[in-house]
Amino acid sequence: MGGVVTTQATPLDRLRDWLAQERLAAACITDPISIAYLTGFRADTAERLMALAVRGDSAALLVPALELDNAESRVREIEVVGWSDGQDPWPALARLLGSPSRLGVEKGHLTLAAAERLRSRLDGAELTDVGLELRRLRLIKAPPEQEALARAAEATDRVTVRLLEALAAGQSELEVASAIARLTEEEGALPSFPPLVQSGPNSALPHLMPSDRRLQSGDLVLLDFGAAVDGYKGDTTRMAVVGEPAARQVELHRLVLEAHDAAIAAARPGATTGAVDAAAREVIAAAGLGDRFIHRVGHGLGLQVHEDPSLDPGSNLELEEGMAFTVEPGVYIPGWGGLRIEDDLIVEAGGARVLTSAPRELFAVPAN
Amino acid sequence: MGGVVTTQATPLDRLRDWLAQERLAAACITDPISIAYLTGFRADTAERLMALAVRGDSAALLVPALELDNAESRVREIEVVGWSDGQDPWPALARLLGSPSRLGVEKGHLTLAAAERLRSRLDGAELTDVGLELRRLRLIKAPPEQEALARAAEATDRVTVRLLEALAAGQSELEVASAIARLTEEEGALPSFPPLVQSGPNSALPHLMPSDRRLQSGDLVLLDFGAAVDGYKGDTTRMAVVGEPAARQVELHRLVLEAHDAAIAAARPGATTGAVDAAAREVIAAAGLGDRFIHRVGHGLGLQVHEDPSLDPGSNLELEEGMAFTVEPGVYIPGWGGLRIEDDLIVEAGGARVLTSAPRELFAVPAN
Numbered sequence: 001m002g003g004v005v006t007t008q009a010t011p012l013d014r015l016r017d018w019l020a021q022e023r024l025a026a027a028c029i030t031d032p033i034s035i036a037y038l039t040g041f042r043a044d045t046a047e048r049l050m051a052l053a054v055r056g057d058s059a060a061l062l063v064p065a066l067e068l069d070n071a072e073s074r075v076r077e078i079e080v081v082g083w084s085d086g087q088d089p090w091p092a093l094a095r096l097l098g099s100p101s102r103l104g105v106e107k108g109h110l111t112l113a114a115a116e117r118l119r120s121r122l123d124g125a126e127l128t129d130v131g132l133e134l135r136r137l138r139l140i141k142a143p144p145e146q147e148a149l150a151r152a153a154e155a156t157d158r159v160t161v162r163l164l165e166a167l168a169a170g171q172s173e174l175e176v177a178s179a180i181a182r183l184t185e186e187e188g189a190l191p192s193f194p195p196l197v198q199s200g201p202n203s204a205l206p207h208l209m210p211s212d213r214r215l216q217s218g219d220l221v222l223l224d225f226g227a228a229v230d231g232y233k234g235d236t237t238r239m240a241v242v243g244e245p246a247a248r249q250v251e252l253h254r255l256v257l258e259a260h261d262a263a264i265a266a267a268r269p270g271a272t273t274g275a276v277d278a279a280a281r282e283v284i285a286a287a288g289l290g291d292r293f294i295h296r297v298g299h300g301l302g303l304q305v306h307e308d309p310s311l312d313p314g315s316n317l318e319l320e321e322g323m324a325f326t327v328e329p330g331v332y333i334p335g336w337g338g339l340r341i342e343d344d345l346i347v348e349a350g351g352a353r354v355l356t357s358a359p360r361e362l363f364a365v366p367a368n
Numbered sequence: 369m370g371g372v373v374t375t376q377a378t379p380l381d382r383l384r385d386w387l388a389q390e391r392l393a394a395a396c397i398t399d400p401i402s403i404a405y406l407t408g409f410r411a412d413t414a415e416r417l418m419a420l421a422v423r424g425d426s427a428a429l430l431v432p433a434l435e436l437d438n439a440e441s442r443v444r445e446i447e448v449v450g451w452s453d454g455q456d457p458w459p460a461l462a463r464l465l466g467s468p469s470r471l472g473v474e475k476g477h478l479t480l481a482a483a484e485r486l487r488s489r490l491d492g493a494e495l496t497d498v499g500l501e502l503r504r505l506r507l508i509k510a511p512p513e514q515e516a517l518a519r520a521a522e523a524t525d526r527v528t529v530r531l532l533e534a535l536a537a538g539q540s541e542l543e544v545a546s547a548i549a550r551l552t553e554e555e556g557a558l559p560s561f562p563p564l565v566q567s568g569p570n571s572a573l574p575h576l577m578p579s580d581r582r583l584q585s586g587d588l589v590l591l592d593f594g595a596a597v598d599g600y601k602g603d604t605t606r607m608a609v610v611g612e613p614a615a616r617q618v619e620l621h622r623l624v625l626e627a628h629d630a631a632i633a634a635a636r637p638g639a640t641t642g643a644v645d646a647a648a649r650e651v652i653a654a655a656g657l658g659d660r661f662i663h664r665v666g667h668g669l670g671l672q673v674h675e676d677p678s679l680d681p682g683s684n685l686e687l688e689e690g691m692a693f694t695v696e697p698g699v700y701i702p703g704w705g706g707l708r709i710e711d712d713l714i715v716e717a718g719g720a721r722v723l724t725s726a727p728r729e730l731f732a733v734p735a736n
Contacts, residue, residue: 047674066575086682105480107479107480107481107484108479108480108481109479110479110480111475111476111477111478111479111480112473112475112476112478112479112480112483112495113475113476113497113499115480115483116475127480129481131481174553178546178549178550178553181546181549182546185542185546207434306415314454
């Protein structure tokens with residue numbers, strides 16, 4: 001047998017191969033995330049049509065005129081066509097698509113209104129879904145995507161370290177959230193999502209938004225945030241405590257960290273997503289707190305902060321090299337508080353590489 | 369003739385009247401903005417189905433289980449039904465809709481995938497658009513909506529006043545944008561959109577995002593931001609200059625303010641949106657700068673920061689009492705800088721009420 005050949009096929013090449021296999025002459029891609037994945041051009045033109053027309057031997061990107069310069073400077077080997085307000089973009093799009101009798105579209109993104117316009121412009125062409133295949137393609141991160149995820153994780157780590165040092169009793173959750181925004185921006189990064197800052201009993205309620213509650217002595221402080229670089233998202237959770245940690249806080253932090261390490265150790269090619277979830281869940285269940293771990297152990301990470309794969313008890317996707325996801329077990333005791341630790345991983349030969357590397361210890365914030 | 373009767377019909381009543389008139393037995397509303405408008409419940413459940421089933425004599429809101437408590441506490445006289453991860457929500461939704469042969473949907477929001485699921489659950493029911501009618505209903509703001517817009521404008525004004533006082537030479541555009549975020553939050557409000565802070569030559573490029581460029585002596589500084597209250601958006605633009613204003617800066621600011629006042633004076637019931645645009649455009653054209661006013665004069669404002677009506681040269685919608693929109697003429701001189709002044713209006717008998725009232729003068733920032 002010969003050596004392993006690393007394929008240099010681009011995402012667009014891989015989509016084209018699939019279209020050929022499915023005997024689809026063309027696809028019309030409208031989700032900005034898919035367009036970013038296939039072309040490198042990121043824009044959210046919400047109110048105006050943007051579409052990538054993919055055919056066997058060509059591709060063209062139709063963008064609102066105000067995005068034309070941006071798109072042309074980002075995109076390689078793809079024709080870029082602009083359309084102006086007041087123009088009808090649908091005839092131009094139909095031209096770029098040719099006259100397929102069957103057209104690939106993202107059924108989970110294309111609106112019914114857009115589908116009807118496409119069908120009428122294309123003589124009633126049958127619309128068939130390419131959205132699932134795009135999600136499948138995005139599961140395995142190509143080397144440039146892995147590099148972007150690594151840089152996002154590094155920026156996230158730098159925010160973590162500076163944030164923990166800046167925490168002080170008396171700050172409100174909203175003030176801490178502002179500090180996260182400021183630090184992220186100082187890294188030249190964008191927030192992956194609105195940060196979560198949950199103190200004291202608030203930490204027991206996953207996904208509660210920051211409030212004007214002020215950090216006080218004895219509080220657990222849950223910090224869940226991330227920095228995005230080139231569209232790729234970092235996502236981390238770290239725990240702090242204000243003043244001297246109580247024995248129970250130390251004990252549960254240690255437990256969550258043990259569960260976290262178990263999940264990371266379980267992540268390798270061939271293991272299932274469900275097995276990674278189970279590795280963390282078993283540690284927490286063995287401590288009698290199984291019913292306090294009330295969410296999945298992790299989610300895929302890439303151009304979106306939540307994408308495939310899902311690592312939950314019911315899932316059984318086999319991990320492959322290049323898959324990227326979070327591991328984030330937690331325990332939540334209503335009225336007392338909650339703890340979660342979250343890192344970002346990429347599956348590689350024999351295991352997984354942890355991209356985020358800021359200290360995971362329970363960070364002690366001075367009480368005064 | 370009798371006196372004017374103020375209708376107390378709710379948005380949901382008005383939609384039902386229209387459905388009856390169109391002989392539609394039911395509508396399935398899926399756009400979170402429409403659901404907020406019809407029920408008062410605001411949530412963005414992006415990845416999970418949320419839908420309002422409207423029938424002649426009942427309405428039911430289907431929400432992801434994690435939104436159930438929130439929804440029940442917000443919604444009056446509407447049944448709330450939750451669905452959990454792992455459940456299929458479509459059978460429940462079909463039950464809530466009854467068995468209509470024709471179903472109203474928002475064709476510009478419903479995805480093709482969702483449309484296919486609905487059709488197959490409802491024995492191939494014909495789907496017909498209610499989206500345009502909802503946009504039409506939303507054009508006229510009811511008294512509680514007008515109050516929310518007024519409170520959003522007041523919060524926006526307070527941010528304006530504090531922001532202008534806090535501006536200083538040497539701050540970066542990004543730092544000023546952070547300050548806007550912080551001040552907005554201190555008002556207990558949310559940002560209506562990511563703020564624009566454009567200094568010096570950057571101010572000549574509408575919608576350029578904040579950069580690390582620092583404010584320096586002689587700079588025009590364009591500040592475009594807004595605070596949202598109860599989901600309703602404020603939106604304002606004010607101008608500052610660092611150091612002593614130059615004669616040309618003062619002159620063009622006066623011109624834009626004159627155009628702005630002309631547009632406000634033109635806004636009254638019976639005038640067209642195009643006439644309001646023309647009123648501002650004529651003032652700027654008379655000064656020989658017609659080709660430097662490169663965008664429409666304003667846009668509708670409500671639960672979205674850009675909604676109907678559009679006030680552009682090609683538009684000719686007749687204004688009615690209760691319509692709300694921005695007026696925001698500007699001039700942009702490439703390489704030199706740009707100026708814009710923006711306020712929020714509601715049309716009322718005989719004219720329009722200006723909701724934003726922070727000083728509109730060219731604000732002088734100390735040069736050192």
